Amino acid sequence: xxxxxxxxxxxxxxxxxxxxxxxxxxxxxxxxxCTIIDAAGKIVAVGRHRGAGTPHAEVDALTEAGDxxxxxxxxxxxxxxxxxxxxxxxxxxLLAAGVRRVVIGMPDPNPVAAGGARLxxxxxxxxxxxxxxxxxxxxxxxxxxxxxTHGLVHxxxxxxxxxxxxxxxxxxxxxxxxxxxxxxxxxxxxxALRARIDTMLVGTGTALTDDPALTARDTDDxxxxxxxxxxxxxxxxLPATARLLTDGAAETLxxxxxxPHEALATLFERGQREVLLEGGPTxxxxxxxxxxxxxxxxxxxxVLLGAGPHLLGDLGIGTLGDARRLSLxxxxxxxxxxxxxxxxxxxxxxxxxxxxxxPANSLSDLDPELGSV
Amino acid sequence: xxxxxxxxxxxxxxxxxxxxxxxxxxxxxxxxxCTIIDAAGKIVAVGRHRGAGTPHAEVDALTEAGDxxxxxxxxxxxxxxxxxxxxxxxxxxLLAAGVRRVVIGMPDPNPVAAGGARLxxxxxxxxxxxxxxxxxxxxxxxxxxxxxTHGLVHxxxxxxxxxxxxxxxxxxxxxxxxxxxxxxxxxxxxxALRARIDTMLVGTGTALTDDPALTARDTDDxxxxxxxxxxxxxxxxLPATARLLTDGAAETLxxxxxxPHEALATLFERGQREVLLEGGPTxxxxxxxxxxxxxxxxxxxxVLLGAGPHLLGDLGIGTLGDARRLSLxxxxxxxxxxxxxxxxxxxxxxxxxxxxxxPANSLSDLDPELGSV
Numbered sequence: 001x002x003x004x005x006x007x008x009x010x011x012x013x014x015x016x017x018x019x020x021x022x023x024x025x026x027x028x029x030x031x032x033x034c035t036i037i038d039a040a041g042k043i044v045a046v047g048r049h050r051g052a053g054t055p056h057a058e059v060d061a062l063t064e065a066g067d068x069x070x071x072x073x074x075x076x077x078x079x080x081x082x083x084x085x086x087x088x089x090x091x092x093x094l095l096a097a098g099v100r101r102v103v104i105g106m107p108d109p110n111p112v113a114a115g116g117a118r119l120x121x122x123x124x125x126x127x128x129x130x131x132x133x134x135x136x137x138x139x140x141x142x143x144x145x146x147x148x149t150h151g152l153v154h155x156x157x158x159x160x161x162x163x164x165x166x167x168x169x170x171x172x173x174x175x176x177x178x179x180x181x182x183x184x185x186x187x188x189x190x191x192a193l194r195a196r197i198d199t200m201l202v203g204t205g206t207a208l209t210d211d212p213a214l215t216a217r218d219t220d221d222x223x224x225x226x227x228x229x230x231x232x233x234x235x236x237x238l239p240a241t242a243r244l245l246t247d248g249a250a251e252t253l254x255x256x257x258x259x260p261h262e263a264l265a266t267l268f269e270r271g272q273r274e275v276l277l278e279g280g281p282t283x284x285x286x287x288x289x290x291x292x293x294x295x296x297x298x299x300x301x302x303v304l305l306g307a308g309p310h311l312l313g314d315l316g317i318g319t320l321g322d323a324r325r326l327s328l329x330x331x332x333x334x335x336x337x338x339x340x341x342x343x344x345x346x347x348x349x350x351x352x353x354x355x356x357x358x359p360a361n362s363l364s365d366l367d368p369e370l371g372s373v
Numbered sequence: 374x375x376x377x378x379x380x381x382x383x384x385x386x387x388x389x390x391x392x393x394x395x396x397x398x399x400x401x402x403x404x405x406x407c408t409i410i411d412a413a414g415k416i417v418a419v420g421r422h423r424g425a426g427t428p429h430a431e432v433d434a435l436t437e438a439g440d441x442x443x444x445x446x447x448x449x450x451x452x453x454x455x456x457x458x459x460x461x462x463x464x465x466x467l468l469a470a471g472v473r474r475v476v477i478g479m480p481d482p483n484p485v486a487a488g489g490a491r492l493x494x495x496x497x498x499x500x501x502x503x504x505x506x507x508x509x510x511x512x513x514x515x516x517x518x519x520x521x522t523h524g525l526v527h528x529x530x531x532x533x534x535x536x537x538x539x540x541x542x543x544x545x546x547x548x549x550x551x552x553x554x555x556x557x558x559x560x561x562x563x564x565a566l567r568a569r570i571d572t573m574l575v576g577t578g579t580a581l582t583d584d585p586a587l588t589a590r591d592t593d594d595x596x597x598x599x600x601x602x603x604x605x606x607x608x609x610x611l612p613a614t615a616r617l618l619t620d621g622a623a624e625t626l627x628x629x630x631x632x633p634h635e636a637l638a639t640l641f642e643r644g645q646r647e648v649l650l651e652g653g654p655t656x657x658x659x660x661x662x663x664x665x666x667x668x669x670x671x672x673x674x675x676v677l678l679g680a681g682p683h684l685l686g687d688l689g690i691g692t693l694g695d696a697r698r699l700s701l702x703x704x705x706x707x708x709x710x711x712x713x714x715x716x717x718x719x720x721x722x723x724x725x726x727x728x729x730x731x732p733a734n735s736l737s738d739l740d741p742e743l744g745s746v
Contacts, residue, residue: 166696167671167713168684169542177693285679298540300673302715304697306658306688311541315679320550323539324677331711333704338713340540342675 003128008103009136011035011043011075015105016140018048019057019077027198027271030145032057032078036064039071039100056081058090062097070098077141079108079129080116091116094125101126105134105141109152147198147273150294156264157199159292161277161284162190163311164299170308171280176209185334186299191216193297195224197274199267203283204234207244214278215249223249229272231255233263233283260290285313288324296326296342299334376501381476382509384408384416384448388478389513391421392430392450400571400644403518405430405451409437412444412473429454431463435470443471450478450514452502453489464489467498474499478507478514482525520571520646523667529637530572532665534650534657535563536684537672543681544654549582558707559672564589566670568597570647572640576656577607580617587651588622596622602645604628606636606656633663658686661697669699669715672707 012035019033029049034057036045045068047061055063058080062069074080080090080102094102102125108114121127132142142149150158164182165171172178180187194200194216202212216224227250232238235256238245244252253270255263260283267275277287287293317323326342333339385408392406402422407430409418418441420434428436431453435442447453453463453475467475475498481487494500505515515522523531537555538544545551553560567573567589575585589597600623605611608629611618617625626643628636633656640648650660660666690696699715706712 163540165540165542167536167538167542167669167673167699167715169538169540173690173693173696175692179693181693181696288677288679296540300540300713302699302701302713304661304685304688304699305690305693306661306685307690312677312679315677317546317678317680319548320546320552320554320678323546323554326540326675326677328675328706328709328711331704331706333701336701338701338704338711340673340675340711342540 004103005041005073005101007037007041007043008073008075011037011073012077012103012105012130012137014043014046015057015075015077016137016144018046020140020144021048027273028052028148028151030078030148032076034058034061034074034076036061036069036099037073037075038065038068044068044072056090056093059093062093062099065097071100072098073101073103074099075103077105077144079104079106079114080120081108081113082115082119083113089116091119091123094120095123099125102128104129105137106130106132106145109149151268151273156268156292157273157275158294159264159275159277159287160193160197160295160297161287161293162193162297162299163284164190164301165311166301166303166305166308168304168306169311170305171311172308173305174307176309178210181303182299182301182337183335186301186337186339188219189334189339190299191218191224194228194276195226197228197276199229199231199272199275201231201233201263201267201275201277201279201283203279204232204236204238205282206278206280207232207234207238207242208236209280211243212278213243213247213249227251228276229253231263231267231275233279234258258286260287260292264292281310281313284311285315288312289315293344296340296344298340298342300338300340302336302338377476378414378446378474380410380414380416381446381448384410384446385450385476385478385503385510387416387419388430388448388450389510389517391419393513393517394421400646401425401521401524403451403521405449407431407434407447407449409434409442409472410446410448411438411441417441417445429463432466435466438470444473446474446476447472448476450517452477452479452481452487453493454481454486455488455492456486462489464492464496467493468496472498475501477502478510479503479505479518482522524641524646529641529665530646530648531667532637532648532650532660533566533570533668533670534660534666535566535670535672536657537563537674538684539674539676539678539681541677541679542684543678544684545681546678547680549682551583554674554676555672555710556674556708559674559710559712561592562707562712563672564591564597567601567649568599570601570649572602572604572645572648574604574606574636574640574648574650574652574656576652577605577609577611578655579651579653580605580607580611580615581609582653584616585651586616586620586622600624601649602626604636604640604648606652607631631659633660633665637665654683654686657684658688661685662688666717669713669717671713671715673711673713675709675711 015033015035019031029052032049034047038044045061045064047057049057082089082091117127132138147158200214214230230252233255329341388406388408392404405422407420411417418434418437420430422430455462490500505511520531573587587603603625606628702714
């Protein structure tokens with residue numbers, strides 16, 4: 001258990017909420033929130049980072065708090081930085097404001113910026129670091145900057161493949177109608193998911209077949225604030241009338257490549273950190289074959305079609321022993337549909353007879369092995 | 374709540390256990406168990422019906438109890454019969470033995486045999502009938518003779534379609550290897566399921582491709598007692614070396630028809646009441662198209678193949694509005710796999726846009742509408 005003092009859990013919850021508010025951009029900078037508690041234990045300011053070139057969350061909060069920060073506590077979702085980028089280091093600002101205690105959500109995984117906690121401690125500040133194992137805040141803290149952290153470690157965006165299929169693995173009927181295979185609850189979830197990432201990716205095949213809008217909407221069908229970038233990849237040209245190019249609902253980027261590595265490199269360079277793959281069977285197969293899928297969110301509807309396009313194109317798998325086996329993270333009923341969350345196994349050889357592929361009895365034992373397919 | 378007296382729930386549990394013991398045959402007669410409690414409240418006998426031509430459960434128990442039944446209670450899973458078939462009516466036997474009270478699990482749905490409860494009451498016996506809504510015993514009582522009851526009402530066996538697929542809806546890899554898509558827990562369940570029905574049905578296609586044994590085995594791979602009948606239907610001849618014909622593990626019946634109605638009529642005539650459909654995509658499509666599937670037990674493995682045979686052959690469905698939509702009864706995680714239990718909707722028109730197919734917000738509201746696909 002973290003060594004919280006009165007008011008600090010509330011302050012961390014407020015900092016998390018400030019950091020993850022809609023409209024706070026994803027991208028090459030982390031999303032950070034900071035709450036200032038004065039010496040008397042009263043919350044006096046909440047700050048957030050609003051994107052590249054704007055003040056960091058600590059500075060934003062300290063500016064609001066003014067003198068009231070003196071002798072107080074800063075509760076911040078990410079370890080304060082030590083480097084001077086487009087803004088000055090936050091550790092200096094915290095020390096200058098006379099803060100006596102700093103509660104940190106996640107340590108900074110960026111080697112250029114890390115070391116803030118140690119530096120503050122050396123200056124006599126009382127420092128607590130929660131980390132992703134914190135019972136209360138760990139999961140939200142880890143999710144807050146998942147794409148940014150993944151980018152620092154792997155040098156490419158985090159890729160979530162979203163699927164919606166019938167029980168017999170079809171993504172549409174024979175005439176390509178696919179609205180709606182899943183029910184209201186699953187569709188609402190997909191829109192919420194879109195609002196939580198910064199990039200939606202489809203292939204030109206899907207763009208030509210479905211003419212999708214690829215927007216994040218609320219249950220009243222209104223556009224949510226902070227629409228993700230829409231990306232179409234492939235070599236087939238889209239008609240000038242395509243909704244993705246004409247509806248103006250969000251920015252659309254066209255990538256004339258079929259290579260998933262190349263597409264992700266371009267997106268990463270552009271600052272994109274979390275990609276929701278919503279493409280068709282060909283694009284999904286290309287990403288799977290390239291080992292570039294980090295998570296699968298699969299909606300399965302209690303529907304049988306017996307015909308129609310498949311979820312997944314040819315992976316070159318000829319026999320069951322070579323099948324791609326995923327780790328089932330959770331199973332949830334959503335009204336009449338089922339949601340499976342899956343993650344790939346990493347580094348795990350699949351035995352030829354397909355029988356002994358479980359490396360452990362407990363799923364939690366598997367987690368260190370999780371990686372990309 | 375049923376008006377139980379001391380010892381009667383225990384007696385009903387024992388009667389249920391006696392009725393559903395392995396080796397008690399399914400078929401044209403119901404499975405029945407009966408426990409006798411003497412006048413002092415002590416359980417003195419447990420009887421069961423062992424198949425056509427043998428004594429009914431009540432007579433079996435009364436024989437064991439002898440004089441001790443006088444002034445006592447009979448706890449029986451099914452309403453005692455009033456007709457003289459190959460054995461005399463059980464109501465008479467109960468009255469002759471001087472039983473003062475009878476606790477009945479399910480009323481008899483068979484019009485020829487029903488009326489036992491009323492006849493006993495008219496003779497001055499204290500009668501309690503639980504029915505399938507009984508909180509404690511209802512579900513087990515309903516399951517005990519599901520096939521027999523279904524047969525009385527619909528004149529054909531109850532058909533359960535068991536499926537095991539990858540997340541992308543494949544039942545085997547491109548080279549037709551399919552052992553094992555699902556894990557140990559799902560496989561163990563399928564064997565337990567086979568031991569709970571009286572007939573397993575595959576098409577000649579599956580018999581030729583997989584050369585299955587179609588046996589119910591325990592976790593040590595030993596044959597369980599009371600193997601179900603194995604049935605192969607279709608027009609393609611099996612080789613004399615097929616395991617189904619040579620391994621002697623259980624009886625195998627060959628039906629040279631492709632018509633599901635004809636196959637079920639033959640099986641019903643022969644006394645079969647619960648069919649587990651384990652066939653391939655062609656057979657499944659034929660049964661679905663004929664509206665002859667009463668329940669689907671679908672095992673989904675967290676596996677991707679991208680190629681290989683599908684779960685389901687062509688149903689002639691061209692557009693999503695015509696899709697077969699099922700009611701999701703339950704979703705359960707089984708180690709690394711997922712089990713979905715589904716039932717078809719009956720009498721429900723599917724709207725062309727596929728949006729308004731839910732007849733109610735609550736699943737429990739749907740139950741009266743459940744029937745066969």
